[in-house]
Amino acid sequence: MTLDKNDPAKVFRIKIISMGNSDTGKSCIIKRYCEKRFVQKYLMTIGIDFGVTKVTVGDRDVKVNIFDFAGHPVFYEVRNEFYRDVQGVMLVYDVTNRASFESLDAWIKEMKSELGAKHIAEFDSAYFIVCANKVDKKQARVVDELEGRLWSDARGYPYFETSALNGDGVSEMFKCLFDGVVEAVISGKKPQPIPVQLGYNTEQIEAIKKLKSGRDNYERLGIAQNCTKEDINKAYRRLAVLLHPDKSVAPGSEEAF
Numbered sequence: 341m342t343l344d345k346n347d348p349a350k351v352f353r354i355k356i357i358s359m360g361n362s363d364t365g366k367s368c369i370i371k372r373y374c375e376k377r378f379v380q381k382y383l384m385t386i387g388i389d390f391g392v393t394k395v396t397v398g399d400r401d402v403k404v405n406i407f408d409f410a411g412h413p414v415f416y417e418v419r420n421e422f423y424r425d426v427q428g429v430m431l432v433y434d435v436t437n438r439a440s441f442e443s444l445d446a447w448i449k450e451m452k453s454e455l456g457a458k459h460i461a462e463f464d465s466a467y468f469i470v471c472a473n474k475v476d477k478k479q480a481r482v483v484d485e486l487e488g489r490l491w492s493d494a495r496g497y498p499y500f501e502t503s504a505l506n507g508d509g510v511s512e513m514f515k516c517l518f519d520g521v522v523e524a525v526i527s528g529k530k531p532q533p534i535p536v537q538l539g540y541n542t543e544q545i546e547a548i549k550k551l552k553s554g555r556d557n558y559e560r561l562g563i564a565q566n567c568t569k570e571d572i573n574k575a576y577r578r579l580a581v582l583l584h585p586d587k588s589v590a591p592g593s594e595e596a597f
């Protein structure tokens with residue numbers, strides 16, 4: 341990276357990478373932004389794709405080097421060379437594929453372990469952003485917005501719902517990513533996203549999920565089959581208070597109550 345903090349006329353160079361499982365739409369999001377087009381056919385990235393784009397952040401011209409990682413595990417040996425000197429990370433999952441959401445932690449772990457203790461400061465200073473991609477596929481969606489936001493908020497990463505197909509959220513996501521990286525580089529501090537005031541919490545969401553998916557009433561109440569009558573009453577009262585429609589605005593509270 342070239343940076344002279346005192347000279348706004350100097351061009352910044354920043355390094356961005358895309359991370360996430362295969363087929364989540366990483367290449368398509370980048371193409372949507374850089375080339376304003378959508379590629380319907382799945383063309384697996386082999387190793388790494390590299391591209392350069394220029395943007396303006398405030399009064400600075402910024403040259404962005406984008407390294408689009410192949411998501412397939414077979415390319416691990418290729419991508420592990422590229423984790424050094426990264427300033428921005430676009431973490432992508434596919435809202436129609438739960439495994440891709442559940443893999444996000446493994447991606448972070450891969451980056452951390454590749455950097456190792458020696459370069460962990462680079463991980464700590466990198467600016468991460470989350471793309472919940474393919475939101476146009478409404479019927480097939482299995483990871484809802486709330487889950488994605490809670491995961492992202494818990495780690496301090498800004499969250500965006502994107503569609504490479506119709507472009508929804510893509511420019512906003514890149515703007516936030518570039519602004520965040522440039523601010524972090526200039527000030528040495530990562531800007532903190534403002535958490536969305538959801539008005540409900542993880543405990544309420546977990547309770548609703550359990551009530552919806554539980555195989556029997558014991559599972560729905562979160563108690564063992566050999567519990568006492570008092571345990572049943574206690575669990576029932578706890579859930580009734582937690583999900584009372586006067587107290588909870590979490591989606592599905594009313595039905596669950």
Ligand SMILES: Nc1nc2c(ncn2[C@@H]2O[C@H](COP(=O)(O)OP(=O)(O)OP(=O)(O)O)[C@@H](O)[C@H]2O)c(=O)[nH]1
Nearest residue numbers: 362363364365366367368380385411474503504505
């Ligand atoms: N409906 C819909 N399809 C998408 C979207 N983004 C990508 N796709 C499709 O998903 C498939 C995979 O997209 P890619 O961008 O190649 O996925 P990738 O994450 O780069 O995959 P790897 O190169 O294997 O890591 C392609 O068939 C795309 O057309 C989207 O927002 N909506």
